[in-house]
Amino acid sequence: MRRPVHVSFAFGSSGEWIVDSIRSVVGAGLPSASRLSIHEGLDCDVGDADWWLRGVTSHAHYATRKELHLLAARQEGLGRAEATRAALIPIRKTEIWWTLGQDQRRAIMEDQSRHISLGLEHLPDVARRVHHCRELAEPFDFLTWFEYPSSYSDRFEELVRILRRTPEWRHVDREIDIRLTRA
Amino acid sequence: MRRPVHVSFAFGSSGEWIVDSIRSVVGAGLPSASRLSIHEGLDCDVGDADWWLRGVTSHAHYATRKELHLLAARQEGLGRAEATRAALIPIRKTEIWWTLGQDQRRAIMEDQSRHISLGLEHLPDVARRVHHCRELAEPFDFLTWFEYPSSYSDRFEELVRILRRTPEWRHVDREIDIRLTRA
Numbered sequence: 001m002r003r004p005v006h007v008s009f010a011f012g013s014s015g016e017w018i019v020d021s022i023r024s025v026v027g028a029g030l031p032s033a034s035r036l037s038i039h040e041g042l043d044c045d046v047g048d049a050d051w052w053l054r055g056v057t058s059h060a061h062y063a064t065r066k067e068l069h070l071l072a073a074r075q076e077g078l079g080r081a082e083a084t085r086a087a088l089i090p091i092r093k094t095e096i097w098w099t100l101g102q103d104q105r106r107a108i109m110e111d112q113s114r115h116i117s118l119g120l121e122h123l124p125d126v127a128r129r130v131h132h133c134r135e136l137a138e139p140f141d142f143l144t145w146f147e148y149p150s151s152y153s154d155r156f157e158e159l160v161r162i163l164r165r166t167p168e169w170r171h172v173d174r175e176i177d178i179r180l181t182r183a
Numbered sequence: 184m185r186r187p188v189h190v191s192f193a194f195g196s197s198g199e200w201i202v203d204s205i206r207s208v209v210g211a212g213l214p215s216a217s218r219l220s221i222h223e224g225l226d227c228d229v230g231d232a233d234w235w236l237r238g239v240t241s242h243a244h245y246a247t248r249k250e251l252h253l254l255a256a257r258q259e260g261l262g263r264a265e266a267t268r269a270a271l272i273p274i275r276k277t278e279i280w281w282t283l284g285q286d287q288r289r290a291i292m293e294d295q296s297r298h299i300s301l302g303l304e305h306l307p308d309v310a311r312r313v314h315h316c317r318e319l320a321e322p323f324d325f326l327t328w329f330e331y332p333s334s335y336s337d338r339f340e341e342l343v344r345i346l347r348r349t350p351e352w353r354h355v356d357r358e359i360d361i362r363l364t365r366a
Binding site for chain 2: 003061062099106132136
């Protein structure tokens with residue numbers, strides 16, 4: 001486990017990813033942009049970006065030892081040449097969600113919604129990194145970044161469609177779906 | 184559950200708390216200071232402080248629904264007139280701790296160390312607030328702030344002595360114990 005990495009997703013007219021679409025799934029949307037550049041580091045310079053979202057990587061908040069072993073055995077890193085498609089999905093959860101006990105959140109997330117198990121089914125094709133931002137006074141609670149090959153696009157749509165129908169998603173009160181192609 | 188609150192503990196020559204002692208329990212110490220002032224808010228002005236520690240409140244990371252109900256029923260808020268003594272205990276946990284699964288960390292913390300149960304035994308006399316700082320790129324992982332009446336001092340010593348002997352504390356690789364009296 002590395003120390004947490006601070007990441008800024010900077011939207012504007014330059015960057016290594018072409019923005020294909022920015023769509024609100026629930027709640028207020030975000031401005032349009034043509035490109036995204038990703039910067040690592042605290043207080044990094046976001047250059048000439050028009051707007052940005054910030055988050056920080058963290059330790060496992062729900063996954064058990066057994067699940068971490070399964071994830072580690074199957075997952076691929078970011079930056080694979082064949083992973084030319086990406087999605088950035090900022091979500092915010094309800095205030096009620098954050099008042100629940102750890103056991104209640106785990107039960108909703110995995111026992112009822114199979115969030116970790118569903119993710120495992122899409123490894124190694126989909127690589128992802130979760131960024132936390134609730135404690136950074138940002139407008140979202142999580143920014144999840146996914147990279148996958150173009151040939152996997154239909155399967156990726158299936159994953160997000162299924163997740164959005166789970167009991168866990170009843171606790172999501174803002175969600176934006178940003179799709180991108182490597183420039 | 185309120186939104187997370189950013190808190191700065193600013194040490195120097197002014198502030199509402201007199202610093203009685205700053206003692207390293209394990210690892211590198213911290214500079215001396217005569218006073219502490221506490222500031223809430225992101226990017227707050229720490230005035231003429233010599234040095235400071237920052238953290239942010241968060242949701243329950245380990246407590247179950249049942250434990251949260253017990254805590255809510257018994258705990259008192261900060262700022263009670265009779266709570267003239269305070270302790271600020273910054274700790275950092277090992278890198279290995281942060282690679283463990285959620286189930287493993289919960290087992291060490293509560294099943295083996297009774298951290299939550301021990302804390303409950305000292306309510307309502309001891310009021311406390313936990314601040315997280317691992318994701319803020321700070322030198323510690325947690326800053327825990329305790330307030331208690333002078334008459335409870337011996338019992339408070341007992342609490343910290345017992346906690347430091349638990350299996351959980353084998354994963355603490357830096358700890359400072361700062362004691363204070365309300366000015």
